[in-house]
Amino acid sequence: MTQQMVQQMKKQYRILIGDDGSFFPSRCAQAFRDAGEWVVTRRQDSQALLSTVRCEHPDVLIMIQRDSDMQPLLKRIRQIAQLEVFILFCSDQHYLMNTLSQAGCICCSMPDCADSLVSLVQRKCGWRRSRQLEREPENLTQLITELLYSCGIATHLRGFYYLRDAITLMMERHSCGSTMQEIYGIIAPQYHVTPLCVERAIRHAISHAWQHMDENPSRGIIPIRFSGRRMSNAEFITFAADSLKVRTDVQEKPSHLTVS
Template sequence: MGQTIDILIVDDNQEFCQLLAEFFEVNEKFNVVEILHDGEQVLEFLKNNENPDVLILDLIMPHLDGIGVLEELNSQDLIGEMKVIALTAMGHDKIMKTVIDLGVHYYIMKPFDLDKLQQRIKQLMEKNTGVSENIHFQDPQLEIENGNYIPYITQIIQELGVPAHIKGYRYVRQAVKMVIKDMDLLGAVTKELYPRVADEFDSTPSRVERAIRHAIDVAWQRGNQKALKKYFKNNINENVKPTNSQFIARIADKIVVDLKVS
């Protein structure tokens, strides 16, 4: 697959759209053609422009929701070869069936792993097969029960404001995943945790350490202050950035506690 994949992002959450766009734009195989924030804009755009390869469509939006958009696109025969990915925070079977009937190729629940979304888009474009073969329903709670904490970790990292395009984003996510499975790693961050993360990404322990520190710096300077205060209240009050191990430990601890409660 040599050609660029054109993507249209539609979601009323502007920060989320920016996050997605930054994530895709670091990969030359993807091209974000436009970012829109309500259903009516989508219809206007698709009537006046050539269809993108992929439409990423949030189902909950002002003016005209995602289902309304899909109904209009169907009635006007505007979907064509375009692959449609529906995003939602609600995992109702009825909604899932409705959007699938309306031509959605991939139905994914928030929060989700950006790498998995990118992988799924590539699969959709490579297979180029019928809708029924491409349906996938992701249940975050089920993922957690099966030991895959990545969607939950991703949600927290995104909430804190770590940009998806920097290396530290993936390193932090992997480190938290490893710590959840083995809390003893927090006592051997330099000797064990960094080398293990480095092995996963064909990097070095020192690069992992620096990249995670950079991710924390960026979040601290430009991230979501409300979220930072929620997770790192003591650090905010004392105006002291958390260390790498404190940052990783806090996210891991939050997930472990939440899982025990649920």
């Protein structure tokens, strides 16, 4: 699979917004979602932001400058992740803006509207890409869909969509040692549900396929029965990801992929 095809699989970019308690962060989050990006907001304090950077692997962090010293937090973030950091200033603080710019941040005054920030972030990050993905015969989503259909897991099952996203994440995050709980936590906000809901729906979909496997024992690339029992969520998702990696020759590497 070519690098271009891998890039086409990246349907969204991951954006983390620090919530300082004002109305602007929530408006920004909605504007980015309307633009098709994956967004999560977290309370703007060191612990919450660092934890989210570790778990969610965002491409962009947006914060509103407050009285607290941001430099220690930025230093710790740079130690664990490579991402673009945007800092919005409510007032002119040229010395601090210059200091943070030298540290690799993109500093700017608070924009008049959230849409302006979306344009700024996309322009600065060089995201000049079409939202209409070309239809590729080896499109990853298509391959996963066909695999799930072959196992008897159809779109009328809520777990179908969660499984499709989980397999995609596992394919590109496997070398990072992502746990199932982390994957559930990434998927849940996209559907406005809890991680527990994602886990249960996936288990139900796999159970459905297992209960009906005798209707057509020749179907399916994945053996739903594993050592005489139904596969667990982790076993099914890992097996599916490994099977598809062989077919698509995707290189294992840390990913900034997100699920929709």
